[in-house]
Structure formats: structure tokens, C-alpha cells
Amino acid sequence: MMNVMTRTEAEVGAGEQIKVEARDVNVFYGDKQAIRDVSVDILDRTVTAFIGPSGCGKSTFLRCINRMNDTIDSSRVSGLITLDGQDIYARDLDPVQLRARVGMVFQKPNPFPKSIYDNVAYGPRIHGLVRDKAETDAVVERALRDAALWDEVRDRLQEPGTSLSGGQQQRLCIARAVATQPEVLLMDEPCSALDPIATAQVEELIDALRQEFSVVIVTHSMQQAARVSQKTAFFHLGNLVEFGDTDDIFTRPKDPRTESYISGRIG
Amino acid sequence: MTQTDLPADLQSRGHDWASPRARANVARRRRSETVLRVVGLGAILLAFLMLGILLWTLISQGSLAFRQTHITLNVPVAAEHVDPADPAKGNYRRVIAAAMSETFPEADTTEQRALSKILSNQAQFVVRDKVVADPGLIGNEVRIRVPVSDPYDQLAKGQVDTTSAAETRRLSDVEIANFRALEEQGLISKPLNWALVTANDSRFPELAGLKGAIVGSAYALLICFLISFPLGIGAAIYLEEFAPRNRLSDVIEVNINNLAAVPSIVFGLLALAVFLGWFGMPRGAPFVGGLTLALMTLPTIIIAARNALKAVPPSIREAALGVGASKQQVVFGHVLPLAMPGILTGTIIGLAQALGETAPLLLIGMNAFVTSTPATPFDASTALPTQIFIWADSPERGFTSRTSAAILVLLGFLVMMNALAIFLRNRFERRW
Ligand SMILES: Nc1ncnc2c1ncn2[C@@H]1O[C@H](COP(=O)(O)OP(=O)(O)OP(=O)(O)O)[C@@H](O)[C@H]1O
Ligand SMILES: [Mg+2]
Numbered sequence: 001m002m003n004v005m006t007r008t009e010a011e012v013g014a015g016e017q018i019k020v021e022a023r024d025v026n027v028f029y030g031d032k033q034a035i036r037d038v039s040v041d042i043l044d045r046t047v048t049a050f051i052g053p054s055g056c057g058k059s060t061f062l063r064c065i066n067r068m069n070d071t072i073d074s075s076r077v078s079g080l081i082t083l084d085g086q087d088i089y090a091r092d093l094d095p096v097q098l099r100a101r102v103g104m105v106f107q108k109p110n111p112f113p114k115s116i117y118d119n120v121a122y123g124p125r126i127h128g129l130v131r132d133k134a135e136t137d138a139v140v141e142r143a144l145r146d147a148a149l150w151d152e153v154r155d156r157l158q159e160p161g162t163s164l165s166g167g168q169q170q171r172l173c174i175a176r177a178v179a180t181q182p183e184v185l186l187m188d189e190p191c192s193a194l195d196p197i198a199t200a201q202v203e204e205l206i207d208a209l210r211q212e213f214s215v216v217i218v219t220h221s222m223q224q225a226a227r228v229s230q231k232t233a234f235f236h237l238g239n240l241v242e243f244g245d246t247d248d249i250f251t252r253p254k255d256p257r258t259e260s261y262i263s264g265r266i267g
Numbered sequence: 268m269t270q271t272d273l274p275a276d277l278q279s280r281g282h283d284w285a286s287p288r289a290r291a292n293v294a295r296r297r298r299s300e301t302v303l304r305v306v307g308l309g310a311i312l313l314a315f316l317m318l319g320i321l322l323w324t325l326i327s328q329g330s331l332a333f334r335q336t337h338i339t340l341n342v343p344v345a346a347e348h349v350d351p352a353d354p355a356k357g358n359y360r361r362v363i364a365a366a367m368s369e370t371f372p373e374a375d376t377t378e379q380r381a382l383s384k385i386l387s388n389q390a391q392f393v394v395r396d397k398v399v400a401d402p403g404l405i406g407n408e409v410r411i412r413v414p415v416s417d418p419y420d421q422l423a424k425g426q427v428d429t430t431s432a433a434e435t436r437r438l439s440d441v442e443i444a445n446f447r448a449l450e451e452q453g454l455i456s457k458p459l460n461w462a463l464v465t466a467n468d469s470r471f472p473e474l475a476g477l478k479g480a481i482v483g484s485a486y487a488l489l490i491c492f493l494i495s496f497p498l499g500i501g502a503a504i505y506l507e508e509f510a511p512r513n514r515l516s517d518v519i520e521v522n523i524n525n526l527a528a529v530p531s532i533v534f535g536l537l538a539l540a541v542f543l544g545w546f547g548m549p550r551g552a553p554f555v556g557g558l559t560l561a562l563m564t565l566p567t568i569i570i571a572a573r574n575a576l577k578a579v580p581p582s583i584r585e586a587a588l589g590v591g592a593s594k595q596q597v598v599f600g601h602v603l604p605l606a607m608p609g610i611l612t613g614t615i616i617g618l619a620q621a622l623g624e625t626a627p628l629l630l631i632g633m634n635a636f637v638t639s640t641p642a643t644p645f646d647a648s649t650a651l652p653t654q655i656f657i658w659a660d661s662p663e664r665g666f667t668s669r670t671s672a673a674i675l676v677l678l679g680f681l682v683m684m685n686a687l688a689i690f691l692r693n694r695f696e697r698r699w
Contacts, residue, residue: 066589068588068589071588096591096592096593099589099590099591100590100591101591103590104589106582106585106586106589108582110582110583110585110586111586112583112586112601113583122587122590122592123591126590126591126592126596127591173586176590177589177590180591
């Protein structure tokens with residue numbers, strides 16, 4: 001059966017403030033609709049899991065939250081998404097700054113073909129978060145420690161990031177994302193390339209990040225969703241079928257589709 | 268369950284890999300693979316054969332021009348020919364004639380005139396320059412080593428058939444005998460012909476060199492690079508990264524691809540009409556040549572650069588955008604550096620093409636007879652391919668071998684540029 005962690009009252013109380021609010025979001029790729037009328041609240045200092053069968057639009061919806069879909073010519077987004085009450089698709093909002101506030105870890109590890117150090121230092125540098133070498137060093141070390149990678153790479157920071165193993169690369173990408181201190185961290189299947197040990201480390205990291213950030217994680221692993229998240233959203237064919245406390249979704253699903261998915265009958 | 272329309276040998280699930288049918292299948296596959304390999308190998312061998320024939324003809328012809336027959340002579344500078352007060356005005360033709368008659372004391376006057384012709388026309392100026400530099404030489408002997416004129420150069424290189432009828436050759440029996448006498452005295456030598464790259468063009472094949480053409484080509488290529496490289500990269504970046512995808516950008520794309528296929532002579536006509544006709548730029552200037560070549564090279568560079576930019580994996584762009592890099596930071600900080608090896612390779616290939624381009628340069632007058640090295644890109648000069656064109660058109664025997672030698676020099680530069688392209692590609696290639 002599902003291994004569901006029970007949360008203390010304090011943890012629930014910590015994250016009742018809405019960080020990202022989505023209302024009636026529709027996404028089209030050309031004529032094809034990938035997301036239909038999705039409304040969801042992502043709370044501050046909370047881990048929200050997106051689950052659902054392949055192709056149901058989890059990545060698509062995730063990419064709306066930091067406007068990465070803008071970079072796809074054929075995609076069109078309608079509806080309202082706010083970050084701290086501010087419309088992120090408003091004309092006067094700068095999508096570049098938005099992406100600094102809403103960090104992203106991609107499904108496939110994609111380190112820059114630069115040194116490990118430069119990979120992590122890149123974000124803080126372009127956003128002017130660091131003033132000198134000493135500050136950069138400190139920020140890089142903290143980010144790498146956050147991503148549980150520091151001990152493995154502390155002696156080889158100048159080696160190319162692409163020389164790391166797949167799992168290490170993914171943690172490097174996580175370090176790169178947390179280095180800019182985003183308020184919301186979007187993670188698209190961050191553990192799909194990781195072994196169980198590295199997965200456990202990343203899950204620990206997610207739990208730690210929850211103290212400061214709000215985390216949204218897409219995952220195909222029910223166990224992982226149950227372990228790390230407090231809220232779960234189940235997507236199916238572009239629709240948000242069910243959204244609620246992780247405990248409830250996994251123990252008392254309301255929709256029959258959710259039920260059959262988490263028990264492994266559709267997917 | 269059995270499917271009735273299946274042939275008998277497929278009725279059972281297990282396939283018999285040793286059956287005649289299976290063997291025949293393997294044999295057929297092997298045969299077609301062998302045929303493909305043989306055909307491919309044949310094509311490559313044929314290509315190598317052609318290349319071999321080309322190089323062999325060029326080298327067997329051109330190697331003659333890599334050495335130049337010289338004559339070493341002691342020239343007495345008599346005061347009767349050269350006035351010590353004004354040595355530059357001396358009659359050096361007579362000085363040379365006197366030196367030759369000293370070498371051949373028994374020759375009569377008509378024979379002596381012929382004897383002077385053994386030396387290149389340059390000889391008198393060599394003596395003059397020495398005397399002007401040191402007027403103390405008047406009344407003494409000057410030792411010079413100068414090229415012999417073209418017919419004797421051919422003779423020394425064994426290119427004259429001395430057994431044929433005298434009327435069919437440029438040298439009479441007496442002239443040949445005279446030259447042989449000089450050879451016996453050890454006055455004739457055949458050193459490496461550095462003049463081929465250190466001298467300018469000349470009416471006399473024994474003096475003609477490629478320096479002006481090499482400098483002209485270098486200026487033209489430099490101008491071509493300075494214009495087409497930044498413009499090409501700029502256009503490629505804009506089209507690939509910033510331009511909206513619509514009808515207009517499609518039209519531009521198709522046009523650029525077509526421009527790359529436009530015959531170069533059309534660019535020459537365009538340059539003739541626009542640069543020379545409207546703007547009144549000087550004829551035959553490497554600057555104009557460079558502009559014309561830039562027109563031709565631009566589409567090549569744009570296409571190469573766009574392909575290199577396209578080849579950068581989208582995951583790198585996403586990664587940079589994802590940490591909040593602006594479009595410009597993504598392009599200049601990540602995409603362009605990764606695309607640079609490809610862009611450089613394409614640029615060098617484009618420039619190599621431009622280096623060998625002849626037709627447009629002919630149209631803008633870079634085929635004039637110029638005997639000086641251009642000091643600036645605005646002085647008239649030739650370029651390597653147009654120089655080859657001029658020499659190939661000249662009747663003297665000496666120019667035949669010099670044409671081949673010049674082609675070899677041009678090929679040498681092309682090989683060097685391609686080697687540079689390969690080096691840059693390997694040096695800067697990055698993994699991701
Ligand atoms: N760039 C695109 N252009 C056109 N259609 C796309 C594009 N990206 C995704 N889609 C379509 O949108 C739908 C949702 O895709 P999405 O990537 O969001 O699925 P997903 O839930 O993340 O799947 P997975 O779990 O396999 O990653 C799919 O039907 C897909 O074909
Ligand atoms: Mg996905």
C-alpha cells in the first residue's frame with residue numbers, strides 16, 4: 001500500500017498563503033488544446049506534486065508558471081496566472097525577471113558546457129546577486145550543498161559540468177536553479193535519471209527547500225509524490241481532475257479516474 | 268490457431284534459419300552489400316585518379332618554374348659608358364654588351380647583339396643599381412647574378428629540341444652553341460626561383476612573379492572577411508534567433524539560399540554597375556574586389572552560421588532561459604559560443620571559395636597588367652586567379668610553366684585555409 005507521511009499541524013499552518021494562483025488556464029499548441037480550464041492554487045512553502053499519465057499536460061502547465069511556453073512559437077496561453085497576486089502574463093511584467101523568481105529544473109539534465117562552478121554561478125552573476133569572487137564562491141558552495149553535490153565536486157569545480165554522471169548533472173541543474181534563490185521552484189521529473197540514493201537526496205533537498213520556497217514537482221512515481229508533497233494535482237487529458245491534500249488524494253480519491261490511476265489501472 | 272493464407276513454411280512459429288530460403292536471403296544481402304562497397308570504393312578511386320592526374324600535370328609543368336636559370340657574370344664598368352658625375356644616366360646596355368664580348372672575344376658585332384640577349388633585360392638595371400649605390404665601382408668590375416632570358420631558360424631546362432630544324436625553334440645553332448659554352452665555363456646555375464613569390468608581374472617571363480597578385484588577393488580577402496563575417500553573423504543571428512516566423516522571413520530565407528547559387532559572374536556585373544558605375548570606385552582595386560567577393564561570400568556565411576546556430580541543442584537555450592537569462596544573454600553567452608566553430612568553418616570555406624573566384628574580378632578590372640605591389644587596397648592590382656588567367660593567356664613558353672606554378676601556389680593557399688578550418692573545428696568543438 002501507499003506509504004503516506006503524516007504531517008504535523010505546524011507544517012500545515014506554515015503554508016496556507018497562496019503563492020501562485022491559476023484560473024481557467026487553457027494552453028494551445030497550434031489548434032491542439034493541451035490544457036483545459038485548469039484552476040489551481042499553489043501555496044507558499046509547500047510542495048505541490050503534479051501527477052498524471054504521459055502526455056496529459058503536466059509539463060505544459062508547469063511551463064506556464066514561468067512563461068517558458070513563450071519560447072514555443074505555436075503555443076498560446078489564456079486564463080489568469082498570478083504570482084503573489086500579480087498577473088504574470090500582464091504586459092508590463094518582465095518574463096526574464098519572472099524566470100529568476102520562478103526557477104526551473106528540466107526533465108532532462110541540461111548543464112551548460114561550462115565548468116561546474118560557472119554553471120552554478122551563472123544565474124547569480126547575470127542577476128547581480130553577487131558582487132565579488134568571495135560572494136560567488138559562497139553562493140556556489142551553498143547551492144551545491146543544497147543539491148547534495150558539494151562533497152562529490154568540491155575538488156573539481158573547474159571541470160566541465162557535462163563530464164558529470166547523469167544523476168550528478170541533474171543535481172548540478174538543481175544547484176543552478178536554487179542558486180538564484182527563486183521564490184518558486186518548478187521541477188519536471190527531476191529524479192527520472194537518478195538512482196534511489198540520489199533520489200532520496202533530492203527528496204531530502206525538496207523537503208529542505210520547502211522551508212524557504214514553494215516547490216512544484218512533476219513526477220511519475222506515486223511513492224515520490226506521496227513522500228515529498230503536501231498537495232497533489234492529478235491531470236488527465238489536459239484536465240485537472242482532482243486537486244487536494246496529498247493524503248486525501250492517495251487515500252480517499254473522489255474521482256474514479258484518480259483512483260484507477262493511483263492504483264495503476266490507467267497511465 | 269492456424270492462419271490458412273500463410274505459406275506452408277511459415278505455418279510453424281519457429282523459423283528455420285538454415286533453410287534454403289533463409290540462406291538465399293543472407294546471400295542476397297551480402298551480395299548487395301559487396302556491390303555497394305565496390306561501387307563506393309570505385310568512385311573514390313576514380314576521384315583520386317582524377318586528382319592525381321591534375322596534380323601530376325600541374326607539378327610536372329609547374330616544377331620547371333620553381334627553378335630559374337641564372338647567369339653569373341663579371342661586368343667591367345668602363346668610365347666611357349658611365350659618367351661618374353651622374354651614374355644613374357649611364358649607358359648600361361653597352362656595359363652589358365661589353366661584358367659579353369669580353370666573355371666571347373672572337374664574336375663579331377651582330378653576334379654580340381645576340382649575345383646580350385642571353386641575359387634578362389633586368390641585367391642592365393641590376394648593374395645600374397649597384398653602381399648608383401657605390402659609384403666607386405666605375406672603372407672596376409661588378410659581379411652580378413641575373414636570370415637568363417626565357418628562350419635560354421627553356422634551353423637550360425631541356426625544353427628546346429636542339430635536333431629539330433633551326434627555323435622551328437627560337438634559338439639558332441650558334442646561339443645554342445654560345446649558351447653551351449657559358450654552361451661549360453660554369454657561369455650558368457639554376458637556383459630556387461624565389462622571384463616567383465617575391466617579384467611583381469613582368470612582360471618578361473623570367474622576371475615575372477606573383478607578389479602583386481598575392482598581396483592583391485590578401486587585401487581583397489581581408490576586405491571580404493571584414494565585411495561578410497560580421498554582416499553574415501549578424502544576419503544569421505537575427506534570422507535564426509530574433510526574426511518572427513512569417514511570410515516575409517520565409518521570402519528572405521528562400522532568397523538567401525538562392526543568392527548562394529547565383530553564378531559569380533552575375534555578382535561581377537552587379538559590382539561593375541554599382542561600385543564602378545554609380546560610386547565611381549577605381550578599376551582593379553582590391554577594395555572593390557573585396558566588396559564583390561563579400562557579396563558572394565555573404566550568403567555562404569549566413570547559411571553556415573544559421574545551420575551552426577540551429578545545431579545548438581534547444582536544451583541549452585531552455586537552461587539559460589530557465590535561470591532568467593534574457594534572449595540576448597542566451598544568444599551571446601551560450602548559443603553563439605557553441606555555434607562559433609561551425610561558423611568559423613563555414614566562413615573559411617566561403618573565403619577559400621572567394622580566393623579562387625576569377626570571373627567577378629575580371630569584370631571589375633583586376634586583370635590589368637600591373638608591375639607593382641599594391642600599397643593600399645585602393646591601388647590597382649591583380650589577384651591570384653586573375654594573374655593565372657593573364658599568364659595562361661601569354662604566348663611565351665616561360666609563362667606556361669609559371670601558370671602551373673601559380674596554380675600550385677593558389678592550391679597551396681587553399682589547402683592551408685582548409686587545414687585552418689579543420690584545426691579550428693577540432694580545437695573549439697565542444698561536447699554537450
Ligand atoms: N512543443 C509542442 N508542440 C506541440 N505540441 C506539444 C508540444 N509540447 C507538448 N505538446 C503536446 O501537448 C500535450 C501535453 O504534453 P506535455 O509535455 O505537457 O505532457 P506531460 O504530461 O509532461 O507528459 P510526460 O509525462 O510524458 O512528460 C501532448 O499531447 C503533447 O503532444
Ligand atoms: Mg513532461
